[in-house]
Amino acid sequence: xxxxxxxxxxxxxxxxxxxxxxxxxxxxxxxxxxxxxxxxxxxxxxxxxxxxxxxxxxxxxxxxxxxxxxxxxxxxxxxxx
Numbered sequence: 001x002x003x004x005x006x007x008x009x010x011x012x013x014x015x016x017x018x019x020x021x022x023x024x025x026x027x028x029x030x031x032x033x034x035x036x037x038x039x040x041x042x043x044x045x046x047x048x049x050x051x052x053x054x055x056x057x058x059x060x061x062x063x064x065x066x067x068x069x070x071x072x073x074x075x076x077x078x079x080x081x
Contacts, residue, residue: 002061006068010035011079013068017060025053028064032071034081043081 003016012033017026028050036042050067054060071079 004065008072011072015064017057026057026060028060030064045081
């Protein structure tokens with residue numbers, strides 16, 4: 001199972017995939033961590049149950065990575081950390 005880690009701005013993006021027991025599909029997994037600074041502690045936020053489902057772990061991981069980049073770059077309100 002591929003795992004992708006990347007720093008983007010003040011965030012660490014951790015993207016991976018989970019193989020579902022039914023249908024041999026892969027679900028994207030995403031965790032965003034705000035990197036610590038001298039005034040703040042690190043905080044993480046997970047995004048469970050992402051869709052769509054993918055045929056390959058690589059496709060699911062790529063989707064989660066792209067979503068993490070978008071959240072970090074646009075300062076999305078979905079990102080609450």
